[in-house]
Amino acid sequence: MTMAPATRQPCPPGACICERERLHAVPDADLRILRLTRDEEKRLLERLENVDSLDDLRRLQQRIFDQLGLRVEVTPGSSTVRSMRGIAIHLDALPGLCRKTRQAIPAAIRRGLEKNPQVAYRLLDAHDLLGG
Template identity: 50%
Template sequence: MFPASSLTANIPIRTECPPGTCICDRETLLNDPAGDMRVLQLTRMEEKKLILRIENISSYADLKHVAERMQTQLGISLHIVPGPNEVRTVRGLHIELLERPGLCKKIRQTIPAAVRKCLDRNPEIVYAILDAHDLFGGD
């Protein structure tokens, strides 16, 4: 999408993780002229803002909007689906970010954790997710 040289020259990008702690494959992404660099725009400061925004979501529509914005602006795909077993609590939902180069291990943990926190506070969003996946057996 964006050439690495123009991205790093104009837009702040996430600093690299300490060696051996992450599997984000950041260097490969930076060296790939055709690589999608949007995910690297999620600096630690921007990550904190995003986490706070996710934790303050108050409706299913808002959750979908934030997920769409993450996809559009950062190329991060958030998927929330009921788990394979019975869903009795928020822990029964499968919340994940799709793997992609440049997506830090920490982000893969913090965003789903923030979504869980939001869902714990707003059970009506959980019901909307279940309803969207037809688990209440509409027909």
């Protein structure tokens, strides 16, 4: 007998904008995002906070997309980058992605960049903002 993978518990009605019901209404919807349980989310956030290189961050972005179907873009902001707030972190709108998770992922990436500013410098350099 095959066990179904664990799925995230639904948010209380009216407390979230995850539109989880939309996923179940479409027969061929991508349900990978529902595999992000609260325990898995904690592990993901911890991993994002402990990123140690730009390549590591890029690998994590790719794994998030491969495993959850969620595209995370991390780029320098359109104006001058003076702090980690100037780094633009964008998550694609994805039905089933909890509001709290939608806020926690960018916050964890920013904390990781603050802990290891060399990653932020490599990100800026990759976009030729440091004139290298």
